[in-house]
Amino acid sequence: MDSENSACGNPNPNPTLGPSKLMLAFRFLRALSLVHRTTPASSRTCRGRRIERAAYASMAYSAGTGRGWSRAVLRRLHHRARRRAVAPRRLSTTAGNRAEALRQLVPGGAGMDYCTLLEETADYIKCLSMQVELMQGIVDSSSSYGP
């Protein structure tokens, strides 16, 4: 999301502690509202992809630039924004080597050694689960009382 990319100032100052859930929620909700505001309701898939991108962007911003995967995500988002490409699909092909498969899954994992890859995976899993939790909460709360 362009708005997400440009609007965020200093990311998480404590990368070691992990992203703050509050910040994550804030960023994501802000981006979500922006998406809803800017995209026409007809293009559902387009909006869906934008929301997904917003989710990853908010995750990456919350995690800060201290993490390799967050940097890779932001890099990819910036490039996509410039080139107006579709949200990247993270396909995990069945790699013979498990490490290879993991590298494909974790953003920025291709250029890491195995040790760093494991560390990044742990942080990535943490952030991903937080994001999923947040989104699930939003969906649950809004679906219960929304129209």
Place this chain on the structure above:
Amino acid sequence: MEKEGFWGLQWQSTGAKLPPELNSGPAASDQLPQCFLHLNWKQPMAHDADFESALSSLVSSPCSNPPASADGSGIGELIGRLGGICNSNDISPSYRYRSADASCYGTPLNSPPKLNLSVMDHRQQGRGGPPMPVNRVPGPHLGPLSAEPGFEDGAARLSCFAGRSSGSFAGQFGFLEPGNLSEASRSESPKAGFGSCVGVGQNRSERPAHLETEMRSTIGVSSTAEKSELGNGPEESSLSHRMTAEASSLKGIADNNSGKWKTAAKRKGREAPLSSSATNPPANMTEEENSDAKRCKSADRNGGAKNAAVKPKTEQNGDPGHREGKDNDHKPPEPPKDYIHVRARRGQATDAHSLAERVRREKISKRMKFLQDLVPGCNKVTGKAVMLDEIINYVQSLQRQVEFLSMKLTTLNPQMDVSMENFLPKDMYQSRGLMPQPVYPAEIGTVLSYAHQPQTIALQSVMTSGLEAQFSLNSLQSSLRQSQSMQHATTDAYTDAPSQLGGLWEDDLHSVAQTGFGQNHGQTHTGHMKIEL
């Protein structure tokens, strides 16, 4: 006992030969190793009692006549022999030796039994005798022994140590590689060695350590007397390093071995300075160290495995040889090296590469454990492969969930636009460096009143949903405070909200107050409410 008898015989015979051999110089030195070999070969594991008796006999024989100069060499030889014999045994015999030696020579040599191993190996290899059953002693390389002049120097040094060292040495000296001693005797100028080592020895109070290391180095490797501190302590290692350095520089032989010794010494860990001093020697030393380190496993008696390994590693980044830190050589089948593995710290390889690998492996296993806690349902899984599969599946499922939820969110909450801006308190913006969002107090009032009715339910749902409790509570808290301090016409709306929610969240909100949110945020409340709708 058979051993005893054999030993007695051998010892006697060798002992008898010693004096003439010692005095004869290089020629004799060759013979000595042979004697030693005989001794060692047949007695892989000498029992303490036997040892002592053998030692005493051995010791006494050269005692009788060696001249001053030969004394050192003779003693060295004996010690080497003793060391070789004692190699198989552990430290205990070494101590016994001490007493035996002391009686005869009064030279305190405290070389740990580890040295013996190296010596033994030398012997074996050179003579092609039966391999010592001692685990520590890998295929010895006696062949190079004779080739190394440096070895002699090392041996000489060792012997001089023996002479100069105080009583502590006595027992241990025997453990020093007998090979060294024999070499020393062979060398034409044991005295020179003495002189040099004397000077060196003076510096350290731990003579035994130095001597030991020296011995080890000479024996273990083809003869560069690397002084790895095989285990006697930091001082020893430093001294030994120096000695080895000198020896190696002199000889330039057995580069591998000396390197190992050095590394072993460094590994001892304590001596970061030692290793640095040891690094003085020429580059070949480092290589030697690597090889020596393998041999000097024994050095690390203190067992500071991790620390030692890490310390030398960090300190000697540029010196791969010193990485070893902890090597321990429990595996009897030593890799094909030319040196004898002295008993090293347990559980760690002595090689620089293996040390680095070990550290890396530990890092990886640590991270895998952390991942195991993170991924649900991975506790029962054992093995890296299965764990990796689980992790991959989990990441894939999380990503699919994000995709699915984002699709779901496309149709949801069209009403979040306004509230989003007021979502977080201004405090948060400032503290986190975010862009401040415009505040619309009017909106807040309207939103609050609008969301008045369903707010309890909505907020509750939010609480129960996956949303972060802290998140909602904070926003609510800030909004509540704001609402309470507000004096607008819409105060009633504000008050309504707190009154409605207060019962529910008051305690929680107060408990969450530490987040540091200011007291002037009312927007979050409204924003929050809106979302629920």
